[in-house]
Amino acid sequence: MDFKKFRKRSPWxxxxxxxxxxxxxxxxxxCLAPKYDVERFGILNRGNPKQSDxxxxxxxxxxxxxxxxxxxxFEMPEPKVVVAVGACACSGGVFRxxxxxxxxxxxxxxxxxxxxxxxxxxxxxxxxxxxxxEILKEKGKEVELPHWCSAQVKPPVNRVKLLxxxxxxxxxxx
Amino acid sequence: MGKRITVPFGSxxxxxxxxxxxxxxxxxxxxxxxxxxxxxxxxxIEKACAxxxxxxxxxxxxxxxxGLCAISHTLGYVTALERxxxxxxxxxxxxxxxxxxxxxxxxxxxxxMGHTAEVAGYENLFMQTFRHRELVMEMLELxxxxxxxxxxxxxxxxxxxxxPEVEKVLREKLKVLEExxxxxxxxxxxxxxxxxxxxxxxxxxxxxxxxxxxxxxxARAAGLKTDVRAEFDYLPFKEVGYRMxxxxxxxxxxxxxxxxxxxxxxxxxxxxxxxxxxxGDIKVPVKGLPEGEMxxxxxxxxxxxxxxxxxxxxxxLDRVRIRVPTFANIPVMKELFxxxxxxxxxxxxISFDPCLSCTAR
Numbered sequence: 281m282d283f284k285k286f287r288k289r290s291p292w293x294x295x296x297x298x299x300x301x302x303x304x305x306x307x308x309x310x311c312l313a314p315k316y317d318v319e320r321f322g323i324l325n326r327g328n329p330k331q332s333d334x335x336x337x338x339x340x341x342x343x344x345x346x347x348x349x350x351x352x353x354f355e356m357p358e359p360k361v362v363v364a365v366g367a368c369a370c371s372g373g374v375f376r377x378x379x380x381x382x383x384x385x386x387x388x389x390x391x392x393x394x395x396x397x398x399x400x401x402x403x404x405x406x407x408x409x410x411x412x413x414e415i416l417k418e419k420g421k422e423v424e425l426p427h428w429c430s431a432q433v434k435p436p437v438n439r440v441k442l443l444x445x446x447x448x449x450x451x452x453x454x
Numbered sequence: 455m456g457k458r459i460t461v462p463f464g465s466x467x468x469x470x471x472x473x474x475x476x477x478x479x480x481x482x483x484x485x486x487x488x489x490x491x492x493x494x495x496x497x498x499i500e501k502a503c504a505x506x507x508x509x510x511x512x513x514x515x516x517x518x519x520x521g522l523c524a525i526s527h528t529l530g531y532v533t534a535l536e537r538x539x540x541x542x543x544x545x546x547x548x549x550x551x552x553x554x555x556x557x558x559x560x561x562x563x564x565x566x567m568g569h570t571a572e573v574a575g576y577e578n579l580f581m582q583t584f585r586h587r588e589l590v591m592e593m594l595e596l597x598x599x600x601x602x603x604x605x606x607x608x609x610x611x612x613x614x615x616x617x618p619e620v621e622k623v624l625r626e627k628l629k630v631l632e633e634x635x636x637x638x639x640x641x642x643x644x645x646x647x648x649x650x651x652x653x654x655x656x657x658x659x660x661x662x663x664x665x666x667x668x669x670x671x672x673a674r675a676a677g678l679k680t681d682v683r684a685e686f687d688y689l690p691f692k693e694v695g696y697r698m699x700x701x702x703x704x705x706x707x708x709x710x711x712x713x714x715x716x717x718x719x720x721x722x723x724x725x726x727x728x729x730x731x732x733x734g735d736i737k738v739p740v741k742g743l744p745e746g747e748m749x750x751x752x753x754x755x756x757x758x759x760x761x762x763x764x765x766x767x768x769x770x771l772d773r774v775r776i777r778v779p780t781f782a783n784i785p786v787m788k789e790l791f792x793x794x795x796x797x798x799x800x801x802x803x804i805s806f807d808p809c810l811s812c813t814a815r
Contacts, residue, residue: 297472299495302811303521303602305472306565310591313584327467344494345473348465374518377506378498399521399602 287333287359288413290322294332294356298349299381300339303399304366308336311409316402318409329355334412336405337391340368340375341382347447350426353389354443359419361412364391365405367398374398390424458486461796465494472810476803480796488791490784496814503774509535509744509765512774514605519776520812521602522565525551525558526754528607530761531774533688535609536740538748538763544735547611552689553727554598554606556720560631561590562755563671563713563720566807567642570710573800574651579641586634593627596620611737621728628728632721639714652707656790656802659704666786669779670757672806675712676704682753694726695719706805743767754779756807778812 297305311318312325326332329352341349353362364385367373372383385391392415395408423433423442431445459480465473473494479487499519503512516531517524529551536543568583591601598604598614606612616624642648658668663676673680681698683691699715701708744765752759757779764773783806790802 294466296466297495297811299497300811301518301521301524301603302472302809303518303524306521307602309565310584310588313588314581315585315588329466339495340497342495342497344496345465348473348494352466374515375497375499375502378502380496380498398518399600401601 284417288417290324291333291413291416292324292326292331293318293334293336293409294327294329294352295325295336295338296345296349296352298337298339298345298369298385299342299375300366300368301399304338304369304405307399307402307405308338308365311402311405316406318406321410321413323409330357332356333360333416334409335360335362336365336409337362337385337389338365338369340372341385341388343380343382346382346388347450349385349388350446350450351443354439354446358421358423359416361392361416361419362389363393363395363408363412365395365408366400367396370394370396389426457481463799465491467800474803474808474810476791476799478791478796478799483795483797485791485794485796485799488788490788492781492784492810492813494814495811499815500774500776504771506770508769509771510609510740512771513608516774516776517603517605519815520778520809522562522809523558523754523756523759523812524603525555525606526752526759527776528605529555529688530750530752530759530776531763532607532609533752534748534750534761534763535744537750538744538746538765539740539742541610541738541740543611544738545732546734547736548689549694549727549731550612550616550736551607552691552694553616553724554594554604554612555689556723556727557590557594557597558604559755560635560717560720561587561594562807563717564590564638566755566804567638567710567713569807570706570801570805571648573804574648576648579645579648582641583638586631586638589627589631589634593624593631596623608737610740611735613737615736616731621731625728628721628724632718635714635717635721639711639718642710642714649707652710652801652805653703653705655706655798656794656805657703657705658786658790662786662789663704666789667782668757668786669782670753670755671712671716672704672709672783672786673757674698674700675708677702680758682751682758686751688750688752691723694723694730696723706801709805743769744771756780756809756812757782776815778809778815780806780809780813783808784813 572580760777762775
């Protein structure tokens with residue numbers, strides 16, 4: 281059976297806050313609520329990374345949230361799409377070059393869609409998610425690694441080992 | 455007695471919009487020990503305010519401490535700065551600040567109420583509350599130009615005036631909102647299953663509140679008469695019909711009821727502000743450099759917010775210290791959890807309306 285066709289009909293969202301000011305988070309909540317209602321695209325918010333297809337990340341990625349973010353990213357099954365929501369998730373925003381932040385989500389994990397705005401408007405977030413759905417449709421099953429990671433992956437992938445390897449490299453970089 | 459089981463709650467959890475980590479040690483269903491970790495979102499804003507940004511810019515940076523009570527943080531900073539430099543703010547600007555701060559309180563309270571309903575398993579009410587909250591967001595957008603991060607207050611006044619066209623729409627929307635808020639108050643007060651779930655859960659007694667220094671709606675729900683709006687004169691609250699809402703009981707039910715009643719009071723204040731808005735300038739220029747130190751207390755939607763600034767005739771301040779309401783409420787949360795059923799934990803956490811990006815900064 282060809283699941284590719286149906287994949288974009290029921291994407292589930294995983295939302296993680298890596299140090300944003302809550303502004304984008306409440307806009308994401310507003311997206312799930314009646315007026316904007318992303319559920320019409322079959323989108324549900326589920327807290328479980330193993331069942332999710334879209335990772336919505338807000339915030340400039342603090343040093344402590346970095347490892348959790350990577351862990352969540354590796355726990356999600358392929359194909360998956362990462363959407364960076366808000367100015368600080370895209371580039372660090374007003375928090376850029378503060379001592380405890382990493383200046384954007386793409387410094388840690390690969391990002392597919394950037395949603396600008398401080399705070400990102402619900403319309404912009406919905407647009408970003410709809411674009412993410414198109415990317416999700418095209419994506420295959422191969423594992424995407426962060427640009428700083430030098431690990432080689434061959435199927436079948438052992439996720440636990442891969443995560444350990446990446447974390448080692450992440451801590452080595454510090 | 456069963457064996458001890460460790461249950462992690464967070465940092466990523468579906469009931470939490472932001473990362474906080476609780477590690478519970480449980481025996482069967484009862485919690486015997488708990489550890490709290492709030493530091494996931496620490497960004498270093500206080501340090502950056504004292505090294506990187508000029509004193510006129512800091513107001514916009516501290517607004518990004520928290521998106522839910524953005525106006526409170528800006529207000530705290532600009533009030534402290536104005537008092538330090540002896541700036542006389544025009545009356546119209548004060549009233550406009552008060553209007554935005556009350557609208558912000560309404561949307562924050564509605565968010566907290568809706569979220570508690572969702573965690574109690576009442577998704578319908580969550581959706582209804584959020585639907586009515588959108589009205590406030592539309593009003594804020596009309597008034598300030600942005601839905602969440604307003605950047606409305608600035609040193610010396612406000613950035614945007616209220617035009618007659620906007621005022622007309624605001625009045626229409628406020629009328630609808632008042633109806634909906636009355637309905638919501640009715641549901642949160644009288645709904646049978648909600649009362650069954652919430653009454654007597656997570657009780658903070660008055661002595662406990664006094665001892666642990668609880669602030670904001672949780673303190674007022676416990677019967678403690680504390681509200682910075684009445685204690686510290688930073689905006690003309692008394693002129694626009696402010697009343698303190700105090701209830702007895704201190705469980706989740708009362709905390710939400712306090713919020714619902716405060717929403718009604720805030721709407722009343724908004725009516726009074728719109729009716730009696732003084733004419734005049736909205737901004738005066740701020741000149742000179744800050745010297746000396748000043749502290750200000752503000753009532754944010756979650757409770758007392760404390761700002762301390764110190765300057766020594768330089769463009770960059772020496773110190774900006776922020777003490778936020780959630781930080782004051784965490785000790786009592788920890789106390790509450792011991793001896794509680796694990797199933798009540800998410801509802802209790804959310805009913806305190808924790809704001810971790812405030813706490814960690």
